Amino acid sequence: MSSDVTLKQIAEALGVSAMTVSRALNNRSNVEESTRKRILAKAEEMGYTPNHVAKSLVSRKTFTIGVVIPEISHVFFAEVISGIEEVAYQMDYQLILTNSAENYEREKKAIQTLRSKRVDGILVSCSETTRNFDHFQEVINSGLPVVFFDRCIDELDVSKVSVNDKTGAKEMTLHMIGHGYDRIACLHGPDISIGKERLDGYKEALLENNISIDDNLIIESGFLEKGGYNAMDQLLNLPKIKWPRAVVTVNDPVAIGAIERIEEEGLMVPDDIAIAGFSDDIRASLLKCPLTTVKQPSIEIGKRAAEKLINTIKDSNEPAEDIELETELQIRNSCGCS
Amino acid sequence: MSSDVTLKQIAEALGVSAMTVSRALNNRSNVEESTRKRILAKAEEMGYTPNHVAKSLVSRKTFTIGVVIPEISHVFFAEVISGIEEVAYQMDYQLILTNSAENYEREKKAIQTLRSKRVDGILVSCSETTRNFDHFQEVINSGLPVVFFDRCIDELDVSKVSVNDKTGAKEMTLHMIGHGYDRIACLHGPDISIGKERLDGYKEALLENNISIDDNLIIESGFLEKGGYNAMDQLLNLPKIKWPRAVVTVNDPVAIGAIERIEEEGLMVPDDIAIAGFSDDIRASLLKCPLTTVKQPSIEIGKRAAEKLINTIKDSNEPAEDIELETELQIRNSCGCS
């Protein structure tokens, strides 16, 4: 903070009280029009900028929302953030952005920092490595509004904004089955939240079609490209006869990583191995073989989460709610369609 | 802000003064070990979280940096943000993220809000539509540290982090000339900062090769895909004989938009029209015809800008500096190389 003009300085310059200046600047009714004008002019002249820090101290509101993201430059999250920002901007809230970098310790620290900054509420998408939820529970117990999005924690009794992950994954798997592929692999995320949901959808589709589940074809890939590459590598290290004919993945980055490995092997998508993603990343439609994927309304997820949070901030009686947005199969060519 | 535990409450619970609690919690030396322990235990038990708002009011520091981005979900900026965040995290600063949405009025308002929030410094990349810089000048005059990145304003006397835009654009144009293309178009951004620099590089390359500059081939596209599409549309509306044989663009999104229009026309990249971008967007290498582009170190830009800003915050004698990072031609196939 640099040297800033205060109410008191304006008041002294004008020979009125600080209180009157405050009233004038906040458009209160009980200020004589002539003094108001003098004050406004002087404030402008002196370059007054209200001090929200002081304001927050007394009002106990910061009009600030904390956002905890697992991986900032992941396109999906960038889009969610832009949705959050849009709503926050309209409602006159600011965003403090933190990055857990898929790391439990950083996530814990981020939450702690946001509490210290006295944000009015927190939006979180859980880190891939988080298995203990005490840090979330503490915040919730403290009465600070929290809304989860995308990677939500079922056990916690707060609002959540997600997509119908299980159904989306199931439909995609059914689509693959419809192509007549026999061996379908699944590159899934960690065993929580969307990772678990999407894996369940995959399994359900197989079971309904009396296809036995082969654990060799179910690999945990995490959420990043590198994980997709490694998981695919693991599959291709199986005896050739056990290779999958198709792969469904937990998200587009993983699919893209897997495709890289497939092509490295000299194999073709979808002729040798078909593949599908989940997200509809901006890259999906541009790939050499355009990626069939499950389309998630990323910006909408951000908007809805921000709306719910701000509603909860403004009215503590706002009920907790599970908001489930619809996904949509985005059929392109990587599944074998043309 | 919910009901939060204060130093005073801990003090009362323990029958000591608030000051002693403050000292214990801040690890000052002058607290007896036994009382320190009692206090730490009690603070933990009561769930104390330090109030940074109060702390900031007295210290006149918020350990918060304001970031003004023209388009949050633009991949390049998402990467810059992750670079900024990385440095800020290490130095214990938080980020308030604002989005000007390429809109001058929103940019002005964002700056104003950040001042009111008493951020310790501001990182800005200028909106596409900004032509008046008074709002920046005011902040600078107020003594609040500002660092520009990517879209910088030459006229302002503060630190700037950018890439060698002109050289990069020139080299790319020379590369196109080297392919023997006669008619080379340029889709350029607005006439400020990087828009101007990159256009100048293009022109310089032509002039050095005695190629006359044809204003029909120089189109302002803005920075977004849609602008690239529209600009290309304008070029394809020229008589066929005037069509360009190659196009250099102000960034990858514009190139991608232009390619869409080219393909719509039934033309091939690079056989009918060669094209090059600028950024090395994550999509660039994945395109059907992988995009030749000028690689910018996006994360590094964010890091350097954040470092410079924090140094300036910590030491007001830190000199203003123009930091120019190196670009690198990333030759793929869209230029005609194979």
Place this chain on the structure above:
DNA sequence: TTGTACGCGTTATCAA
């Protein structure tokens, strides 16, 4: 080692 007084910039409250 511990405590008291005061101020950071603002607003709510009550009095004039």
Place this chain on the structure above:
DNA sequence: TTGATAACGCGTACAA
């Protein structure tokens, strides 16, 4: 319509 006072939570400066 205006002003004086206190309070928000914390830390500095000084006193005990």
